[in-house]
Amino acid sequence: MSVSIKRVYLKPAPDDGARVLVDRLWPRGLKKEAAALDAWLRDLAPSDTLRKWFHEHPQQRSKFRDQYLRELKAEPAARAIAQLYEIRNQSPRLTLLFASKNEDYNNATVLRDPVAGHRKPPTGTGPARAASARRARAARPRA
Numbered sequence: 001m002s003v004s005i006k007r008v009y010l011k012p013a014p015d016d017g018a019r020v021l022v023d024r025l026w027p028r029g030l031k032k033e034a035a036a037l038d039a040w041l042r043d044l045a046p047s048d049t050l051r052k053w054f055h056e057h058p059q060q061r062s063k064f065r066d067q068y069l070r071e072l073k074a075e076p077a078a079r080a081i082a083q084l085y086e087i088r089n090q091s092p093r094l095t096l097l098f099a100s101k102n103e104d105y106n107n108a109t110v111l112r113d114p115v116a117g118h119r120k121p122p123t124g125t126g127p128a129r130a131a132s133a134r135r136a137r138a139a140r141p142r143a
Contacts, residue, residue: 003088003116005108008097012036017093020084022108024048027099037097039087043080046107047071058102065110088115 002017008027012019018038021027024045027035046054046068054064071077088094094115100106 002093003112005096005112007103008035008099016095018087018091019095019097020087021097022111023099041080041084043076061105068107068110084115
């Protein structure tokens with residue numbers, strides 16, 4: 001599965017495949033016809049609070065990524081993730097579209113790896129949750 005990312009302001013290309021906008025707000029100055037979207041999954045976008053925080057602290061990428069992946073586990077983002085996987089499974093190519101001026105790091109760059117299958121999707125399980133469970137068990141008083 002080929003998953004790419006692209007600014008929504010760039011012209012659509014034939015090799016984009018399914019084009020999915022992953023921002024909460026509609027991009028300024030862009031007409032809907034010009035975007036040539038297959039879907040707009042606004043619930044995949046970071047919360048306004050997280051988006052504003054990251055805008056003020058762009059150097060804290062790992063904290064943004066961790067918090068954003070946590071947000072994706074909650075409803076309605078979890079439903080939007082399921083929709084994105086359905087779109088991905090129906091198309092040989094998928095392009096995640098974003099409006100951010102920061103092309104190197106944004107929510108689409110965080111989404112790309114799990115959607116492409118290079119990392120586990122955010123499901124609330126995995127090593128971090130297992131480690132947390134081990135710490136909780138270790139902290140319990142023994143009888």
